[in-house]
Structures are given as structure tokens and as C-alpha cells.
Amino acid sequence: MTTPLIMAADPSTLGAFGQWAVDVMGQLGALGIGLLVAAENLFPPIPSEVILPLGGFAAAQGKFTVVEAILWATLGSVVGAYLLYGLGRLLGHDRMVWIADRIPLVDSNDITKTVNWFHRHGPKAVFFGRMLPIFRSLISIPAGIERMPLLRFGVLTTLGSLIWNSIFVMAGFLLGENWDIVLQYADILKYLVIAGVLGFIIWWIVSKVRKHRSLKHAHAAASDNMSMDEAREIVEGLES
Template identity: 60%
Template sequence: MLQTAPDSSELTGVAAWAVGLMETVGAPGAGLAIAAENLFPPIPSEVILPLAGFTAAAGGFTLVEAILWTTIGSVVGAFALYALGRLLGHDRLAAIAGRMPLVRASDITKTTAWFARHGTKAVFFGRFLPIFRSLISIPAGIERMSIPLFLLLTLIGSAIWNTLFIMVGYTLGQNYHVIEPYMDTLQWVIIGLVLVAIVWWVVARIRLNRREGKHLLHGE
């Protein structure tokens, strides 16, 4: 018996947008949604991927297509950020950072130095961490990590992550309405954590700038 596909009219927020995209263009829509998730980290793949599994279980497209297209979307989104880092390079990004409020040129230097020590592991294991999976692509580009190696690590890590969550959605099938409220909650929890992290970082940076200003004022 064919299962009922998740209806975008019954969902809210990111979930409704993702399902609507899949309903419009099929499996490539799932890939587009995941590519957007890489470029705009607050869009959680933990919500989009199970919905791709639900849609596959309902016959909207096959399970293989869901995994294939979402993995392509992950790689495309990650490579776009990699290309940005590679195109601008360390010096340009540092110059841009130096003109931005609450951002320092030294932040770029520290990030690229850290990546130089842990780059290969960071690119692979970073695919399993929200937000970080997007940001790690930029220093990879700055450090001009081998493109084939970057794509391979991103492909393998993304395929594992995407398959896991798609299989959850595929297995649950028509019971999507039972867990959808929890996914919506997860979406807001993730966004909330990101906002808290941003606020904490801004406050810490303001305090640091004030301390350094005092040292300069006293000639220390």
C-alpha cells in the first residue's frame, strides 16, 4: 500500500518550504534544499533529510534518488564556500574582516592556522556537525586544500550523514505527522543555540575590545 506523502500545507517553517520544493521539482528539490542548508547554516538538514525520506517512502521519488541528490546538494553547497575562500584568499578575507565590526584580521589567521593542523579530519568529521559543516569549507579554500581530496572527504561524510537521516524518514514513512512537531521543535532549538552562540561571541568580543582599549589608553 502506497504511503501518504507529507503535505506541505500541514507543515510549518523550513519543513513546509522543503516539502514544497520536493513536490515541485522532485528529488532535485531535496538537493537544492540541502545545498541551501550548506550556504545558510540555520536551515537544519536534520529537518530536511527525514522529509526527503518520507517523500521517497510515499513514492515521490526513490530512496536512491533521495540519497544521491541530497549528497550532490551537500557537495555543491560546500564547494561554493570552498571556492569563496580560495578566490578571496587569506589576505583579502583578513582585510575584509578588519573592516567589519567585532571581527579581527587575526581571527582569519587563527582559523587558517587551526585548519592547517586539523584540515583533513575537520572536513570529514565536520559533515556531522551543524553549522560547522558549512564554515569549515571556507578555511579549506583559503589553505587551498586539494580539490579532489576536499570533494572526496565531503562526499563520503555527506553520504553517511544524509543516508542516516533519510533512512529514519523512510522507515517512519506515513507516521511523519507523529514526529513532525518534534522536528519543528528541533529546528527552533538549533536556531536558538546558534543565536545564543552569536550573542555570547559578540559580548566576549566587545569585552575584549574594551580591555585592549584600556591597555592602549594607559600605554601598556
């Protein structure tokens, strides 16, 4: 008679999603980890910070090996990332510019700056982005929009995911029944990332509002012969 998966885990710690993840792993083994991680890439609210330590704990109980857990989790990460990469390619650069021009405070110049930044730092963004909550999934979309070579994207995604997955699976493996300790540190990292994102959004909105007001003032003060484009050049010159 086989023992239930993670039978020593506290159900109150698992929660509804955690219990579902346990059931999936119990039915499918290490393959279940891969499927769950692939789903997490497509739906970021699904927490890999729960899936991976649980997988490590299951490996510690002998349900499968820790190597299998890591490899299947990484395969799931790559599959999910490629699906989002494909979404980015379907969206494309021109559609992004079209969308940006219709969003308040955003213009095509913002897209150009983002594209230039991604061309300079894209490989680092994809690699390190795989080790950050929220960005783990989202970084695949701009990579697809800007058509990063498939092989390069795959290698960077695999390496970054392998590091992230190994850390969390091994933590669950080594901590055993205390695997949920990992969640405390994962939450700290998640909150730091969220705070950084919110700080950037606030800074971006403030800078855009100030630029918009400066542009209006410059245009109002300009002579009748000065075009809006010339006024914009004045404002951008003052900002540079």
C-alpha cells in the same frame, strides 16, 4: 493516477517552505532533494532539517528509494559546498586580512591565529562541521580561503554530509507520517549551536575590549621612548 507527494502530511506542519519543498520533490523526484540541499548550502536559512526528513517520508511512500534520496542529497551538499569553497578562494587570505584590519576590535593577528588553527584542525573542522547547523555551509568558506586541496575537501565534505543526510533521511523514512518529530530534536541541536556561538562572541568581544584597554594603559604609562609596538608586546606578554 499518481497520489500527491506526502499527502498524509499535515499542511500546518509543513509551512510555506515545507510545502514548496514538497512541490519540488513531487515534480523532480529525488533530483529535487539534491537541488534543495544545494540551495540550502548557499542560503543557510533554508532548513535541511525539513528537506531531508521530507525526502525520507517521500521514499517511504515509494516516490523513490531511500538510497536515491541519500545519494542525491549528498551530491547536492557537495555541489553547494564547492560553490562556497570557490567563493572563499576568490576572497583569498590577503583580502581577509585587509577586511579584518578595518573591523573594530579585529586585527591581522586574529586572522593569523585563525589560519594557524585551521591548518592544524581544518580537516576535522570540515568533516564535523558538515554535521552542525549553521556551520554546515560556512565551513566551506575558510577552507577555500586557505586553499585546502580540492580532493581532500571533497572527500571530507562527502563523508560528513553522507552521515548527516543519512540520519535525517532515514529518520523521515522510519517515522513516516510522524516525520516532523525530527524537527523537535533538530531545533534543540540548532539552539545549542546558537548558544555556543553567542557565548563565544560575547567572550571574544570582552577579551578584545580588555586587551584594548590594557594596551592603552600600557602605552600611557610607557616612557616617551617606548613605541606602540613595544607597549603591545608588553600587553601580549602579560596575556600569554
